[in-house]
Amino acid sequence: MKWKKYTIDTTTAAEDYMSSMLMELGIEGIEIEDNIPLTKADQSEMFIDFLPELPPDEGKSRVSFYIEDDGSDTTDLLIAVKKGLEELRNTVEVGSGEITSSETEDLDWINNWKKYFSSFTIGNILIKPTWEEIQAEDEDKLLIEIDPGISFGTGKHETTQLCIRQLQKYIGDRHPKVLDVGCGSGILSIVALKLGASAVVGTDLDPDCMTSTRENMQVNGLKPELGEFYVGNLIDDAELQNKVGEEEYEIVVANILADVIIPMAPVIPARLKKGGIFITSGIIDFKENEVKEAIESAGLTVLEINHQGEWVNITAQKG
Known part of the structure; x- marks a missing residue:
């Protein structure tokens, strides 16, 4: 399979903003190259004996995205990317913003990323890939096993961690019914059930997410009847809104x-x-x-706002 690779010359300060802009355009295959020194946390997650010696970090970055080369016209998408770049200039220094293109073949998206996903903890929760063993020091933690497969969601991204911390806080000793909008790999649904939710309902635009979510529930020993999952857009799909129901949930979580x-x-x-x-x-x-x-404006009261890196959680309540 051939892929078109487009690379944007930008700055390290703009990386997260650029990634967010590309994702909002429906682009998911994103790669970032920079010379930012690895933190101790980063180093502890890498299974190599010697770290590469990087050139000095001059604040430069290359953000690449991949589009399947199936013969379709990408002109409109590239115009949208360029427009997004110009809009970002009002917020952050994006550098030259020059876009170059190339081609590559046979990217194994499903498996190549696995070398970058290792176990980590959020509070008392251990999130680990299915192919790793539990370490002795983690045996007392609440275990979540995840194999994202062909859907998004290892739990390692700041946005997912922000949601997990809020689920820990607001599920508490209750047994709420939880709606997970944009469920992806099912990680937030699984966390909610492991923390004590009585049941979950999940929605996502991608049918592959239904497969990943159900497989991950099985891996975590959760009964299928604890979760219902639907494909569709909750914003304007009246049929999906009816399936999901009204005034049924103590918690709605949306990491989108x-x-x-x-x-x-x-x-x-x-x-x-x-x-x-x-x-x-x-x-x-x-x-x-x-x-x-x-x-x-929707009538909810904001209870708290939390930040992690350049990402934000907003938690609100229905009166």
Whole structure:
């Protein structure tokens, strides 16, 4: 299989903003190359004897994205990328923004990423890939095993971690029913069940996510009847809204993107019971106020806002 590779010359300061912009355009195959020194946490997750010696970090970065070369015209997408780059210039220094292209073949997207995913903890939760063994020092932690397969979601991204911490906080000793919008690999649904949720309902636009979620539930020893999962767009799919139901959930969690959360906000209150909690992330920091305003306009009260890196969690409540 051939792929078109497009590389943007940019800055390290713009990496997260650039990635968010590309994801909002529906681009998921994103690669970042820079010379930022590895942190001790990064080093502890790498299974190599000697770290590569990098050139000095001059704040430069190359952000690449891949599009399957199936003969279709990519002109409109590239125009949208260039427009997104220019809009980012109002927020962050993006450098030259020059885009170059090349071709590559036979990228094994499903398996190549595995070398970068290793076990990690969030509070008392251990999240580990299915192919790793549990270490002795982690045996007392709450175990979540994940094989993302062909869907997104290892739990390692800042946005997922922000949501997991909020689930830990708001599930507490209750046994809520949880709606997971944009369930991906099912990690947030599985975390919710492991923390004590009575049941979960998940939605996603990608049918592959249904397969990954159910397989990951099985890996984690969770009964199939604890979760219902549907393909569709909760924003404007009336049939899906009926399936999901109204005022059934103590918690709704959505780790998506700001540009999806904003139009979705008006349909969230109808899903929540009185006093229910809306936990959301996937919000790049420069869109924080826009998302907050959309959530408040939908009639929810913002309880707290949390940051990790350049990403934001907003947690709100239905009165």
